[in-house]
Every structure is written in structure tokens, then in C-alpha cells.
Amino acid sequence: MFGPHAQSTSDSIAGTSREAANTEQILEDECVEETAGLFTEEQGELGHPESPTEQVIADISECQTEVLDPSFNYFACPNRNELAVFLKYHPQHEIPDPVLKKSVKRKDGTIRKWLSYCKITKAMFCSVCLAFSKSHETNSFIEGMTDKHHVHQRIEEHEKSAMHNAEAFFLKSSSAGVDDLLLFKQMSVRREQVRNRLQVLHRVVDVVKVIGKQGLSYRGDKDEAAFNLEDITKDHGNFLELILLLSKYDICLKYHVNKCIEKSKILQLSRGKGRGSLVTLLSKTTVNKVLESIRLLIQETISNEVREAGMFSIQVDTTQDITSKDQCSIIVRYVKECIKEKLLAIVECEFSTGKNLFKLVMEVLKSYKLEITKCIGSSTDGAANMQGQYNGFSSWLSTESPEQVHIWCYAHILNLVLADTTKVVVASASLFSLLNDIAVFIRDSYQRTNTWEEVSQDPHHRRISVIGETRWWSKDAALRKVFGEFSNPDSALFLSLIYTLSKIEESV
Numbered sequence: 001m002f003g004p005h006a007q008s009t010s011d012s013i014a015g016t017s018r019e020a021a022n023t024e025q026i027l028e029d030e031c032v033e034e035t036a037g038l039f040t041e042e043q044g045e046l047g048h049p050e051s052p053t054e055q056v057i058a059d060i061s062e063c064q065t066e067v068l069d070p071s072f073n074y075f076a077c078p079n080r081n082e083l084a085v086f087l088k089y090h091p092q093h094e095i096p097d098p099v100l101k102k103s104v105k106r107k108d109g110t111i112r113k114w115l116s117y118c119k120i121t122k123a124m125f126c127s128v129c130l131a132f133s134k135s136h137e138t139n140s141f142i143e144g145m146t147d148k149h150h151v152h153q154r155i156e157e158h159e160k161s162a163m164h165n166a167e168a169f170f171l172k173s174s175s176a177g178v179d180d181l182l183l184f185k186q187m188s189v190r191r192e193q194v195r196n197r198l199q200v201l202h203r204v205v206d207v208v209k210v211i212g213k214q215g216l217s218y219r220g221d222k223d224e225a226a227f228n229l230e231d232i233t234k235d236h237g238n239f240l241e242l243i244l245l246l247s248k249y250d251i252c253l254k255y256h257v258n259k260c261i262e263k264s265k266i267l268q269l270s271r272g273k274g275r276g277s278l279v280t281l282l283s284k285t286t287v288n289k290v291l292e293s294i295r296l297l298i299q300e301t302i303s304n305e306v307r308e309a310g311m312f313s314i315q316v317d318t319t320q321d322i323t324s325k326d327q328c329s330i331i332v333r334y335v336k337e338c339i340k341e342k343l344l345a346i347v348e349c350e351f352s353t354g355k356n357l358f359k360l361v362m363e364v365l366k367s368y369k370l371e372i373t374k375c376i377g378s379s380t381d382g383a384a385n386m387q388g389q390y391n392g393f394s395s396w397l398s399t400e401s402p403e404q405v406h407i408w409c410y411a412h413i414l415n416l417v418l419a420d421t422t423k424v425v426v427a428s429a430s431l432f433s434l435l436n437d438i439a440v441f442i443r444d445s446y447q448r449t450n451t452w453e454e455v456s457q458d459p460h461h462r463r464i465s466v467i468g469e470t471r472w473w474s475k476d477a478a479l480r481k482v483f484g485e486f487s488n489p490d491s492a493l494f495l496s497l498i499y500t501l502s503k504i505e506e507s508v
Contacts (some may be wrong), residue, residue, distance in 0.1 A: 005366045032098075075118045075144065077130050077437045092116040099148055100124065103155050114164075115155065122146060124155070129164060137161065200256045200281055208290045220289055226264030229257065239287060257282070284414045301331065302342045303368035309334040312370070313377030315341075315409075316361060316386070316393065318349050326352060330364055344368065358396035372397075381412045387501055418472035432467055435478045438497070439464040451503055456496040464497065490493035 014312070078086040095101040095117045103124070104112055114128045123144030130142055141158050145151070158164055211218055220237030227235060229244060236244070247254040260280040267278060280286075306312050315331040328349040333341045345364050349357065365372055378397055380386035386393045387406060394406035422428045442448045442464060452463065465481055468474040484492030 019066075021063070026479065030437050075116070075121070075125050075130070077133065077135075077142070083131060086131055089128070090116045092118070092252075094119070097122075097148075100151060103152050103461070112159070114154070114159075118144065124151070126158065126164065137163065175446075192465075196252060196256070197281065199252045203246060203250065203253050204281055205237060205288060205290055207246070208287060209294070211238055211242070212291070212294070219284060224284070226260045226278075226282065227268045229261050240282060243282060257378070299344065299368060302344055303370060305336050305340070305342075306332055306334050306368075306370055309336050311374045313379065313404075314361065314375055315379045316357065317381060318352060318357075326350075328357065328360060330361060332370075352385055354388055354392040354394075355396055357385065357393045361393075361397075362400070372400045374405050375401045377407060379407045379409050382408050382416070393440065415472045418475070422475060432475055432478070435482060436467040439466045442500070448500075448504055451507075452496075452500045455500045455503060456493060456495070458493070464493070 005458060072082070072085065074086060074089045074092075078231060091113050093101075093104050093111075093115075095104065096119075104115055106112065114126055116125045116127045117123075118125060121144050123146045124142055126139075126141035126143060128139075129139065133142060139158065139161075140147075140154065141164075145154065147154075165419065208218070216238050218237060218239045220235050220240070223231070223234040223236050224240060229236060229240065235241075243253070243257065247257045260278070260282060263278050264280070312332050312334040315333065316328065317324050318328045321327050326349040328347050329343060330345045330347070331341060332344045333339070347360060360508075362372060365375075375397070378394055380393060384392065387408060389395060397404055398406075422432055442452050443466070449463075453461070456462070462481060465474065465478045467478050480491075480499060482492065482494050484490070484494070
């Protein structure tokens with residue numbers, strides 16, 4: 001039913017089944033235009049570099065091992081029995097004319113495998129149209145394109161034509177099964193949906209990375225449901241707000257957000273429980289999965305670098321989070337081109353004894369395939385559970401890695417020394433106590449704070465720092481602000497402080 005030029009039942013071409021051939025006949029008789037449209041929807045132009053049509057041509061061309069028949073016309077429409085020989089011969093891209101030779105390649109650098117050149121007639125032919133067109137169908141690339149005028153434009157027009165894509169569909173179907181032909185439309189729609197959602201997911205990942213880089217929170221307190229996203233007066237949280245902002249300038253994301261809003265409204269009106277089958281890619285579940293994936297990738301990168309380094313040291317410390325749970329941070333330090341110090345993991349610590357901390361660190365290192373025997377050093381604070389001689393973390397670590405050297409964190413030691421020293425010396429204790437009292441005195445009243453702003457005229461709007469109880473550098477910061485530095489005495493706020501206190505006294 002295809003005519004002498006559109007038969008696709010040759011066993012030597014692709015082993016086409018009888019059912020596939022019958023399906024092709026029905027498709028041609030009843031819906032040739034529809035099949036052309038389907039092919040266009042699925043593959044776009046025939047010129048797509050991954051087009052199944054061109055893949056079939058490439059596979060057939062690679063199998064060309066027979067000697068060419070000089071009496072056979074390879075640039076005429078073949079009959080049913082000649083189709084295999086015809087397809088083995090094409091494409092022919094040996095073109096002496098440089099103008100025509102350029103037309104073989106598209107703008108993106110891919111090759112038009114359907115295009116063939118006849119050296120005898122010096123014409124360009126479409127091998128697909130020659131092989132599968134009906135006897136009454138014709139175009140310039142079936143008869144032979146010899147006009148060089150606007151040849152590139154003519155080739156692009158032919159590549160987009162319905163006839164060319166319809167014949168290309170028949171070439172594709174000659175090696176396809178019945179299921180592929182019958183489910184062609186559904187598979188096309190599904191692939192399009194997957195492609196669009198992948199694009200949306202790429203944008204979601206980028207937004208998550210930006211929020212993490214800036215150290216912002218992801219979620220809001222409420223109003224995160226999709227049916228609320230149209231209300232711009234509500235705070236939807238940083239993640240959703242950035243998604244809505246990008247959707248104003250991104251067509252793909254805007255379409256996805258609008259569809260999610262519509263479906264969520266329908267679900268809300270039906271008063272169904274849960275989200276049903278609605279997958280928005282904008283929920284907390286998606287964000288958590290993206291964050292988890294990023295965490296795993298970062299940890300894998302760090303562990304690979306540590307293994308390449310060959311040896312490493314660890315730093316371990318614990319602290320309570322806002323839920324009063326003890327969290328243990330494990331930091332690895334290694335050399336790779338330069339000294340690197342990376343946070344490997346933060347894990348919940350149920351028991352804070354030295355033995356339990358050692359087991360916890362062992363499990364973490366083992367999960368990342370890091371050998372504890374290659375740990376050459378450890379650093380902790382001075383707590384008994386960390387550096388106890390018998391049951392401290394360091395002593396347990398030495399049982400597995402005897403060569404490791406334990407170091408009491410120098411920053412912790414310095415903090416303890418300075419904190420204790422400033423408390424023991426009376427003059428020092430009085431100085432820091434006075435500075436702290438003045439800072440609290442000014443900050444506790446908005447009127448005194450306004451007086452400070454008027455007097456100081458500081459371009460950076462600096463204020464006297466309150467001195468913390470545990471950080472020694474807070475005392476250093478308070479001294480530097482009030483008395484400045486030898487290299488930059490103009491930065492001192494001492495005179496501004498005296499004038500402020502005098503003005504406050506006068507106003508009483």
C-alpha cells in the first residue's frame with residue numbers, strides 16, 4: 001500500500017516484523033499527516049543530532065560491505081527489492097563544490113545524513129524521500145537539486161517539510177516494533193514532561209544552593225501551600241519567594257508554577273487529605289532531598305581527597321543545639337597542594353564519654369571509607385572526656401592509631417589563659433568591668449543611644465562592645481574600639497565616649 005517507493009518489509013533492512021509492516025500501511029492510508037505531525041512533535045526537525053532516522057541510516061551505512069552494482073541507479077526511487085541496496089549506498093558526501101559541501105553540516109556542526117550528492121548529475125538528493133515517497137509525490141530533492149541559488153535555505157526548508165518528516169517516520173518505523181508505533185504519542189508526551197521537569201529541577205537546585213551559600217533559612221512559618229502562591233502579600237519563605245521571582249522571567253518555571261497552583265486549588269476545593277498525586281517539586285520534601293544530595297556529594301568529595309592525601313588529623317568537639325541535643329562535629333585536616341581543613345560530619349551524640357565519642361568517630365570514618373590507622377593526630381578541648389589519660393577520647397584513639405599525636409586546642413588554651421589572667425589582676429578586671437558597664441549603660445536606653453550617635457558621628461556607626469564571658473577576643477575588640485591602635489589612633493572612640501557621658505550627665 002506504500003507504493004513501489006515506500007515498502008518497508010525487506011528482511012535485509014532491519015528484520016521488520018509482519019505486524020510492523022501492516023501497522024505502517026494503516027498509518028499511511030489513514031493518517032499520513034498525523035504521523036508526520038507526531039514525528040515533528042517527538043523529534044523536532046529531522047536534523048536533530050540524535051534523530052532515530054539518522055541513526056538508522058548510520059547503522060545501515062556502517063554495514064556496507066557489498067560491491068556496488070554499476071548498472072544500478074542509486075539516485076532513483078528504488079522498488080521493494082532494491083531498498084536494502086539503496087540504503088546501504090547512502091549517504092554520499094564527497095562533494096567537490098565547496099558551496100554545496102558546506103550544506104552537509106548544520107549550524108550546530110552535526111551532519112545531515114539524509115543528504116546525498118550525485119557526481120554525475122551534480123545534484124543534491126534526499127535519500128529518505130527517494131526511498132519512501134509515493135510514486136506521485138515529488139520535490140526538488142527527489143528529482144535532484146542543482147540550483148545553487150539559496151541552496152542552504154532550500155535544504156533547511158526541505159528538512160522542516162511535512163513530506164520529508166513523514167517519510168522519515170516510515171524509515172524509523174521500519175526498525176520499530178508494534179508497541180513503539182502504537183505508543184508513539186504517549187511516549188512523546190512523557191518524554192516532554194520529563195524534560196520540562198528536569199529543567200524545573202535544575203532551577204530548584206540552583207535556588208537551594210544560593211540560599212545555602214547566603215546562610216538563609218529555607219522555609220517560612222506558614223503559607224507554603226501551592227494554592228497560596230498567588231497571594232503576593234503573604235510570606236512564603238525564602239525558597240518559594242525566590243522561585244516566584246524567577247518565574248516572572250523564566251517561561252518554563254512560570255508554566256510549572258501556574259500548573260501547580262491550579263492543581264492545588266482543585267485539590268483544596270475537593271477537601272481531600274494530603275496532596276494526592278500532585279508533585280510540585282516545590283515542597284519541603286524536594287528541598288530536603290536536594291540538601292541531602294548536596295551533603296552526600298560534598299562528603300564524598302572530601303573523603304576522596306582525604307584518601308588521596310594518605311594521612312590526616314581530626315578535630316572533635318561537641319555542643320548543644322537549640323533542642324538541647326548534643327551534636328558532635330568532626331573536622332578533618334589534610335594536605336593536598338595546600339593545607340585543607342574541612343567539616344566532614346555533624347552527628348548527634350547520645351553519650352559524651354570518651355569511649356562513646358571514639359566509637360562515634362570510628363563509625364563516621366568507616367562510613368566514608370577512611371582508615372583510622374592513617375589518622376596521625378587529634379585535637380580537642382581540655383575536657384576530661386576528651387583527653388583523659390585512661391578513658392578519654394584521645395587514649396581510646398591511640399589504641400587504634402598508636403602513632404597519633406594529641407594536641408590540646410591552642411585557641412582554647414589561649415582563651416582560658418587570657419580569661420583567667422584578666423580576672424586575677426585587679427586593674428585589668430576593673431578596666432574590663434568598667435568598659436562592659438558603660439556599653440550596657442548606653443545600650444539600655446534609646447535616648448542615650450541617640451546621644452551617642454549624635455556625638456560620635458562615626459561613618460561606620462560603631463558602638464561600644466559588650467564583653468562576653470567566654471570569648472577572650474571580645475575583650476580585645478572592646479579595647480580596640482575605645483582606645484584604637486598605634487597604627488591608626490584616629491579610629492579610637494575614647495573622646496566620643498567622654499563627650500557622650502558628659503552630655504548624658506548634663507541632660508539629667
